Amino acid sequence: xxxxxxxxxxxxxxxxxxxxxxxxxxxxxTLYLADAFxxxxxxxxxxxxxxxxxxxxxxxxxxxxxxxAGVDTPVLVLTARNEPMERVEGLDLGxxxxxxxxxxxxxxxxxxxxxxxxxxxxxxQCIRVGRLHIDPLHLDVLSGSVPLDLPKRELLVLQxxxxxxxxxxxxxxxxxxxxxxxxxxQSNALDAHISRLRKRLAEADAGVTIHNIRGxxxxxxxx
Amino acid sequence: xxxxxxxxxxxxxxxxxxxxxxxxxxxxxTLYLADAFxxxxxxxxxxxxxxxxxxxxxxxxxxxxxxxAGVDTPVLVLTARNEPMERVEGLDLGxxxxxxxxxxxxxxxxxxxxxxxxxxxxxxQCIRVGRLHIDPLHLDVLSGSVPLDLPKRELLVLQxxxxxxxxxxxxxxxxxxxxxxxxxxQSNALDAHISRLRKRLAEADAGVTIHNIRGxxxxxxxx
DNA sequence: CTGCCAAGATTGCAACAGCATTACGGGGAT
DNA sequence: ATCCCCGTAATGCTGTTGCAATCTTGGCAG
Numbered sequence: 001x002x003x004x005x006x007x008x009x010x011x012x013x014x015x016x017x018x019x020x021x022x023x024x025x026x027x028x029x030t031l032y033l034a035d036a037f038x039x040x041x042x043x044x045x046x047x048x049x050x051x052x053x054x055x056x057x058x059x060x061x062x063x064x065x066x067x068x069a070g071v072d073t074p075v076l077v078l079t080a081r082n083e084p085m086e087r088v089e090g091l092d093l094g095x096x097x098x099x100x101x102x103x104x105x106x107x108x109x110x111x112x113x114x115x116x117x118x119x120x121x122x123x124x125q126c127i128r129v130g131r132l133h134i135d136p137l138h139l140d141v142l143s144g145s146v147p148l149d150l151p152k153r154e155l156l157v158l159q160x161x162x163x164x165x166x167x168x169x170x171x172x173x174x175x176x177x178x179x180x181x182x183x184x185x186q187s188n189a190l191d192a193h194i195s196r197l198r199k200r201l202a203e204a205d206a207g208v209t210i211h212n213i214r215g216x217x218x219x220x221x222x223x
Numbered sequence: 224x225x226x227x228x229x230x231x232x233x234x235x236x237x238x239x240x241x242x243x244x245x246x247x248x249x250x251x252x253t254l255y256l257a258d259a260f261x262x263x264x265x266x267x268x269x270x271x272x273x274x275x276x277x278x279x280x281x282x283x284x285x286x287x288x289x290x291x292a293g294v295d296t297p298v299l300v301l302t303a304r305n306e307p308m309e310r311v312e313g314l315d316l317g318x319x320x321x322x323x324x325x326x327x328x329x330x331x332x333x334x335x336x337x338x339x340x341x342x343x344x345x346x347x348q349c350i351r352v353g354r355l356h357i358d359p360l361h362l363d364v365l366s367g368s369v370p371l372d373l374p375k376r377e378l379l380v381l382q383x384x385x386x387x388x389x390x391x392x393x394x395x396x397x398x399x400x401x402x403x404x405x406x407x408x409q410s411n412a413l414d415a416h417i418s419r420l421r422k423r424l425a426e427a428d429a430g431v432t433i434h435n436i437r438g439x440x441x442x443x444x445x446x
Numbered sequence: 447c448t449g450c451c452a453a454g455a456t457t458g459c460a461a462c463a464g465c466a467t468t469a470c471g472g473g474g475a476t
Numbered sequence: 477a478t479c480c481c482c483g484t485a486a487t488g489c490t491g492t493t494g495c496a497a498t499c500t501t502g503g504c505a506g
Binding site: 374375376377408409410411412415416419437438 | 480481482483484485490491492
Binding site for chain 3: 414415435
């Protein structure tokens with residue numbers, strides 16, 4: 001569980017981080033909206049705790065910006081500006097909850113828990129070829145319902161082929177998919193991977209075949 | 224938009240219904256939890272507004288009953304019982320929000336709108352793998368019916384793995400789950416945690432194994 | 447039809463990066 | 477004062493992977 005805390009009172013921030021840490025929650029802390037934005041793009045937070053008065057602006061402006069960037073992490077506004085109409089303002093700008101300072105850590109925790117019970121739904125897309133189910137985001141491959149534990153390189157090859165199933169993938173494209181710029185290969189390493197992958201797919205009865213097109217590349221086909 | 228209002232003060236209920244009606248919101252109203260339960264089964268509400276002190280009991284008891292019946296409708300508790308710890312109690316019983324009386328109708332509306340923006344589905348609060356029961360929100364881990372108390376970091380690792388049981392979790396994802404960006408690690412601390420966690424899981428006969436995928440990450444499997 | 451050659455397939459092997467385990471000690475909590 | 481957590485580092489281990497040697501296949505020309 002990981003939160004982003006955007007708060008300019010250092011003492012409060014430290015106290016909160018400590019309290020949350022005891023509850024098994026990892027907290028990143030920043031004072032600046034600009035930093036916060038970068039952090040949300042780099043990490044995946046379960047929720048965001050947001051102060052309003054910040055050195056580089058009104059915290060509430062952060063929420064629409066976040067939403068426009070396609071981030072739908074729950075946001076809990078945490079502020080001394082706690083008049084009813086200020087709360088309305090915050091909520092209508094997209095906040096999911098609004099808690100006035102001072103507050104009990106227990107209440108904060110309970111409200112965070114309430115938010116976490118309704119996590120943003122992300123549908124994980126899954127490529128299907130033959131009996132294979134491939135989750136490219138998470139590097140998982142099932143054959144039927146049996147998990148295949150593929151080594152990294154073979155996995156990358158299979159992924160690259162599956163992403164364009166039925167269509168030819170250039171040899172050079174495959175190489176790019178498996179090796180980054182620093183790792184150059186001076187041999188038939190790719191062929192070796194293809195071969196080993198073929199064997200594994202056959203053993204696992206995956207219902208797919210890797211075809212070769214001379215001088216061009218490879219393609220993945222259902223049997 | 225259709226709400227269920229469970230409230231015993233008639234004047235308040237009428238005033239609210241009228242106000243909501245002006246916003247184009249249809250409101251069903253009842254005083255009794257028993258009636259409310261029937262109504263939720265017969266109709267599909269967008270949200271439920273719930274008082275605590277009701278003629279036939281404590282309103283909060285209604286929420287677990289609802290959830291057990293498989294109803295995920297957001298619940299907003301609306302009550303004069305507005306001490307912080309009372310709010311915690313309500314939220315932890317499954318309420319999605321908690322608003323003390325007296326309140327502005329505008330704020331109620333804003334909070335309802337906020338609820339409606341969230342996903343209508345609730346997440347399982349308990350993850351089960353092998354003989355393990357993990358409640359990530361309350362830091363409980365049971366192996367069978369024996370409580371395991373794991374050190375914080377090991378718990379975080381286990382949580383991260385269990386949340387995606389059977390699927391690969393990238394090493395970097397695990398690191399993110401355990402350390403914030405200030406706590407950088409310069410060693411194999413994560414490996415050490417994995418190793419200790421494995422030992423503990425084996426001793427506790429947890430019925431799960433932590434697998435490694437070289438160069439990629441780890442995953443949790445039932446035995 | 448046949449022969450030749452280049453591209454691909456396969457596989458053993460050795461090297462090494464990545465992992466597992468464990469002991470140690472500092473530091474925080476009880 | 478004691479206990480335990482946890483980061484560190486040393487040690488040993490192992491699976492993956494790049495390489496190369498060898499065999500197979502396919503395409504093309506004569």
